Amino acid sequence: MVAAMPDYQAAVDDFVTKLRRRQVEGSFNTAKHTAELLRQVVSHQRLPHVGQAAVLIDVVKTVGLRMIAANPIELAVGNIVRRVLHIIREEDVSLTSSALPGVSVESDDDDSDSKSSYSAAAVAAANRSALRAPSLHNLLESIPDPVKAPVAPAVSVADSDSKRSGDRNSVSWKLKHNVIEGITELLQDIDDYHTQVAEQAIEHIHQNEVILTLGRSRSLLKFLLEAKKKRSFQVVIAEGAPRYQGHTLAKELAEKGLQTTVITDSAVFAMISRVNMVIVGAHAVMANGGVLAPVGMHMIALAARRHAAPFVVLAGVHKLCPQYPHNPYTLLNDMKSPAEVVEFGELPECLDVESGDHTTYVVNPTFDYIPPELVSLFITDAGGHNPSYVYRLITEYYSPEDYVLQ
């Protein structure tokens, strides 16, 4: 099915290569690219009359899995794929329920996998739908049903069934149209999320406060500038070795007239007692409320907890990942070039592999995992939330069948 549509194939290949080579990085860029690509995929896909949603889901999954495999640490790609799948399922449900007036339809039954291999997560999702209020669909269909053989409907729904198939023909273009609309909305949300987050700045930053942060975050920049319009405060920035992006942030803030202090990462514990609040950006947020953030952030979180300073994380909803970190300290990390830490040729004796005796390893991890107990508040474009509330956001934006993509 994918090979028959060369229009977007080249674009997908190009994106996958860029992801693999780390030429496209950062949750914002990758999320936008993914959403645009998936919108192309959906609009180019020719759909049959019946079972449209299943076809769409199949195609999006195939393309999505390729993109996720290219850079597994870039969780935003997987998030957007799951968001699109959720949009498809929701649109399908709302279309079918409008064709069948007065009946509440469970979305999970129409679009279950045609494959017989069931991941535990798929069975869990089926259990969830089975244990919910028995709707007409639940009563008639068995759970889980690998092959979607239509069960002979009871007498009461025979006539509405024929009406439904008739309606399907007339609304055959609607599903695609609605899905594309949904993805466009999603793209707008991603574009806008800085503004949404920054709007809440006034509530959290008070007059004459001292804010601590590490490195540079685009949403943090907008957040602070928005607060600056009505409050005067100071910012202490830890430089964030080895990339030293804290310097860039300091320059940007100083240009706008905000009083900034730059410190080394090692000086955080020395300064933390003078700080009122810590505000940072995040790379990704896991389903248990844990945070993947640039390296050094866990130390800041511990310092904040030690000195009872609130640790606030700014994250867009597209950074929310519905998976639980099994082994976060080792699995969810990306090792970058050690040349950023120690220049090639600086320690010739230690990097001599042939001798075998003196070997110094230089490690340059990109991310830190912060457990949910250390986070006080998440500020998302959907408002401010507790780490224990993250599961709720996930059920809003993702479908349980998509938590584990196969």
Added chain:
Amino acid sequence: MYRPSSLLSNPPNQDFSLRGGSDEDNLDNSLEAERRYFKLRPGFATSDQTMELCNPYHEDRNVSQDERDFNPSSVTFEWLRQAESASLYGGSEDYTRPVLHHVRSWGREVVREKPFSVIHEFDAWRKNPELAEAVAAIKALTAVIKRSGASTMMGLEVELKEASDALKAWDESSISLSAGCDLFMRYVTRTSAIEYEDIEAGKARLIERGEKFGDISQKARRTIAELGKDFIVNGTTVLTHGYSRVVIALLKLAASEGKDFNVVCTEGRPDNTGAEMAKELVPAGIPVTLVLDAGVAYMMETIDMVLVGADGVVESGGIINMLGTYQTALIARSLKKPVYVAAESYKFARLFPLDQRDMSPAPRHVDFLVPLPQTVRVENSARDYTPPQYLTLLFTDLGILTPSAVSDELIQLYL
């Protein structure tokens, strides 16, 4: 979770249920009457002298140590059950065919089909070691529907309510039993709200649903094992407390995938749950270490994660489990180790304990092996409540949940 220990292997040949004049009146009540008479709790031994109702402390004080447990004349719950079923079913395994027996009716002996009792049905299902209590309860309730003579859905609901209440009253301390009953009653009420043209279609629908529920619950262990096995990686040391079939399934699945890990089991007095777990895990090739219940803090620095089952999951997201789970969770928290709970969804109960004594009491007979002075009181609760802040994640067949997500799922289940 704790299990009642079976104390005697040969039930005496006494025929408890066929006595006196017209037995048809009190046939069903025989088991309940015996229980009330002897104040039966699972595993609780009484002696012939203490015939009147008395509280557990009183009994523990008055009955001397050597008269307990292995005294053949003492009536225990387990023994009664075996006697009852032996007399009822005559040794056959077919619990579905109607039981015939001789009763005296109007002065003559007749052979009648024994009136159906949900308790006996439940008991029959319970004998299957793989079946959890709640699933057995649901199967028993499904059997009630099958044999029901009601002509309306309302009548069927009333019958089921009576059966459900009887089951709950039979063992007041079992949370998963009452949770399972509540869950099934919820389906019945919801389904009967949808009009059916005839009662047979409605009954057929309910029976199908009940059996499907039983299937889901039986597959639940497999689902939980699949979801939780990723949390065990090579080199993990897992601490477990109590005997839980779900935990065993999870560990066995992880081992079958070739993962290298070892398990530390607490001794689990007085039920010897540690030894039972070891017996299950060693054949799967998992190295097991046994430690006294008091040695959990000593071992905790070598432990990577704590994995326990649950008797019940309460609304706050906390769990009720075998005595000792709370202190294990406290120690794990103090040494920053994650605590994972593996529990099926039918264990979610509409309870909200505020402290340890806020639950229905489940006293358990404890043998201290030495004679105690008369005035010493014994605190013999079988279980405790672990608040949600000490738990990291719950593995359920509805997915992996944080403790705060439990109340959401409960609302969904009971909506």
